[in-house]
Amino acid sequence: MKKPMTKSDQNKEKFLTEQQIRRRTIKGLIGIGLGITGIFGGLKWANADNEETPGFIKKIFQFNSNVSKALPGKKSKVREFRHEEAVPKPRVNGDIGILDTNKLNQYVFLEKPDGSQFKVSMEEIKKLPKTEITFEFKCIEGWSEISNWGGTAFSEFMNAFQVGGKKGRPDTTDSSSLFSFGGFETPDGKYYVGLDMDTLLHPQTLLCYEMNQQPLSIAHGAPVRLIVPTKYGIKSLKSIGRIYFSDSPPKDYWAENGYDYDSSL
Ligand SMILES: Nc1nc2c(c(=O)[nH]1)N[C@H]1C(S)=C(S)[C@@H](COP(=O)(O)O)O[C@H]1N2
Numbered sequence: 001m002k003k004p005m006t007k008s009d010q011n012k013e014k015f016l017t018e019q020q021i022r023r024r025t026i027k028g029l030i031g032i033g034l035g036i037t038g039i040f041g042g043l044k045w046a047n048a049d050n051e052e053t054p055g056f057i058k059k060i061f062q063f064n065s066n067v068s069k070a071l072p073g074k075k076s077k078v079r080e081f082r083h084e085e086a087v088p089k090p091r092v093n094g095d096i097g098i099l100d101t102n103k104l105n106q107y108v109f110l111e112k113p114d115g116s117q118f119k120v121s122m123e124e125i126k127k128l129p130k131t132e133i134t135f136e137f138k139c140i141e142g143w144s145e146i147s148n149w150g151g152t153a154f155s156e157f158m159n160a161f162q163v164g165g166k167k168g169r170p171d172t173t174d175s176s177s178l179f180s181f182g183g184f185e186t187p188d189g190k191y192y193v194g195l196d197m198d199t200l201l202h203p204q205t206l207l208c209y210e211m212n213q214q215p216l217s218i219a220h221g222a223p224v225r226l227i228v229p230t231k232y233g234i235k236s237l238k239s240i241g242r243i244y245f246s247d248s249p250p251k252d253y254w255a256e257n258g259y260d261y262d263s264s265l
C-alpha cells in the first residue's frame with residue numbers, strides 16, 4: 001500500500017514540479033525567442049525594399065502590407081455579448097459639455113480639408129446602415145458594465161459624408177490618403193477627444209444614437225455620441241458638436257489632465 005505523503009514530501013513534490021515547469025518554461029521561451037528571431041531575420045531579408053529579395057516574394061510582401069493597410073479596423077475586436085446581458089440602466093459618468101434639453105443640438109458640424117464647415121443632421125445620420133453592440137464598457141476609474149448601444153459604424157459615416165480623406169471620399173485602401181486623426185468636441189467645446197485613424201476605422205467604433213434600442217438620454221450623450229469599445233470610456237465623447245480631421249494629434253481633455261492619450265484597453 002502507498003504510504004500517505006507527509007507535508008514535506010508534498011512540498012518537495014510541489015517544488016520539483018514547479019522547478020520542472022520553470023525549466024520547461026525557460027526552454028519554451030528560448031524556443032519561441034529563436035523562432036521569432038528566425039522569422040524577423042527572414043522578414044528582414046525578404047522585405048519588399050531589399051534588393052536581394054526575389055521579385056515574386058517582394059510582390060507577396062507588398063500585397064500583404066497593402067492588404068493590412070486596407071483592412072479597416074485591423075486591430076482585434078473586443079468581446080461582444082448578447083443584448084439580454086446588458087444592464088437596463090447603465091450608470092452615467094461625466095457631464096462635461098453636456099447641454100440641457102432646450103439647447104440640444106440636432107446637427108454635427110463637420111470640417112472639410114479646406115477648413116470650411118458643413119452640418120449633418122440627425123436624420124441624415126440615422127439613414128446610414130445601423131449596427132448594435134453589446135460590450136463591457138470600461139471606465140478608467142475602475143468600474144465596468146455590459147451595455148448595449150446602437151448607431152452607425154464611424155467608417156460608414158466617413159464614407160457617406162466624404163470626410164477623413166485628404167481629398168474628399170476617404171480611400172481606406174490607401175492610408176496615405178487619409179488623415180491620421182479625428183478630433184471630436186461637445187457643442188460648447190468643453191470636452192474634447194482625439195482618436196487615431198485605425199481606431200476611427202475599427203468596425204466596433206460607433207457613432208451612436210441609441211442605448212438599449214431607445215434614443216440616447218441627454219446624460220448619456222444625446223443626440224449622438226462616440227462609442228469606442230477598444231478604449232477606456234474617457235474616449236467615448238458624449239454629445240458631439242463638431243468633428244474634424246488632422247495629421248497632428250487633436251487636443252484631448254484627459255490627456256491634458258495627465259492620462260494616456262491613447263487610452264487603449
Ligand atoms: N461630453 C462628455 N463625454 C464624456 C464624459 C464627459 O464628462 N463629458 N465622460 C467620459 C467618461 S470618463 C466616461 S466613463 C463615459 C461614460 O459614459 P456614460 O455616462 O454613458 O456611462 O463618458 C465619457 N464621455
Ligand SMILES: [Mo]
Nearest residue numbers: 139140233234
Ligand atoms: Mo470614465
